[in-house]
Amino acid sequence: MPESGELPALAPAVRGSRRERSDAELIGAVRAGSAAAAETLVDRHWDRAHRVAFAILADPHLAEEVTQESMVSILARVGRFDTRRPFEPWLHRVVANRALDYARARARRSQVHRLVAAPASESGSDPRLVEALAALPPDRRAVVVLRHVAGYGTNEIARILGIRRGTVGSRLRRGLDQLRSELEESDG
Structure with missing residues (x-):
C-alpha cells in the first residue's frame, strides 16, 4: 500500500473486466461465433422486447413466441446490423413488426377482432386499460405502445416502424382518442 494511506489504483485489466460489454461489442462477438455473447445480448434486451410484444398483442403466450422468434431472427441477421447505430430500436422494430403480423393474422382468422386482455397481474396495468388497448387496431396499438410503454419519441417510432x-x-392521436373513448364507455 502506498505510504500516503491511499489504495493503489486498480490495473486497467481488472477495471476493464468488470465493465459491461456494449451492444456493439457483443454483436462483434456474436459475429465471431460467441454463443455466450449471443446469450448476453438476448438476456439484456429480452424484458423490454417482451413488453413491446405483450403490449401490442395483449397475450403473454403470443408475446413470448414473438419475442423468441424476433431474437432468433435478429441473431441470424446480426451480420447486417450497423454497429454505429443503437441496437435496441432495431430490435424493437423487428419485435413490433412481427407482433403486428401476428395480430393481423389472428384478426383475419377470427370474426371477433377483439384480442383477449391479459390479467392485470401479468401486465401490471388496470384490466380496463389492457382491454381498451387490445381493442385498438394493430397499427395504432403499435404506435401507442412504442410511445407510452417503450418510451420512444416520434422520430424513433417512425424509424422503428418504417413510417x-x-x-x-x-x-x-387517433389511438389515444379511441383509448379515451373506450375507457369512458367502460366507466359509464
Whole structure:
C-alpha cells in the first residue's frame, strides 16, 4: 500500500473486466461465433422486447413466441446490423413488426377482432386499460405502445416502424382518442 494511506489504483485489466460489454461489442462477438455473447445480448434486451410484444398483442403466450422468434431472427441477421447505430430500436422494430403480423393474422382468422386482455397481474396495468388497448387496431396499438410503454419519441417510432412522422402523430392521436373513448364507455 502506498505510504500516503491511499489504495493503489486498480490495473486497467481488472477495471476493464468488470465493465459491461456494449451492444456493439457483443454483436462483434456474436459475429465471431460467441454463443455466450449471443446469450448476453438476448438476456439484456429480452424484458423490454417482451413488453413491446405483450403490449401490442395483449397475450403473454403470443408475446413470448414473438419475442423468441424476433431474437432468433435478429441473431441470424446480426451480420447486417450497423454497429454505429443503437441496437435496441432495431430490435424493437423487428419485435413490433412481427407482433403486428401476428395480430393481423389472428384478426383475419377470427370474426371477433377483439384480442383477449391479459390479467392485470401479468401486465401490471388496470384490466380496463389492457382491454381498451387490445381493442385498438394493430397499427395504432403499435404506435401507442412504442410511445407510452417503450418510451420512444416520434422520430424513433417512425424509424422503428418504417413510417412517416406525420403518420406516427395521426396514429398516436387517433389511438389515444379511441383509448379515451373506450375507457369512458367502460366507466359509464
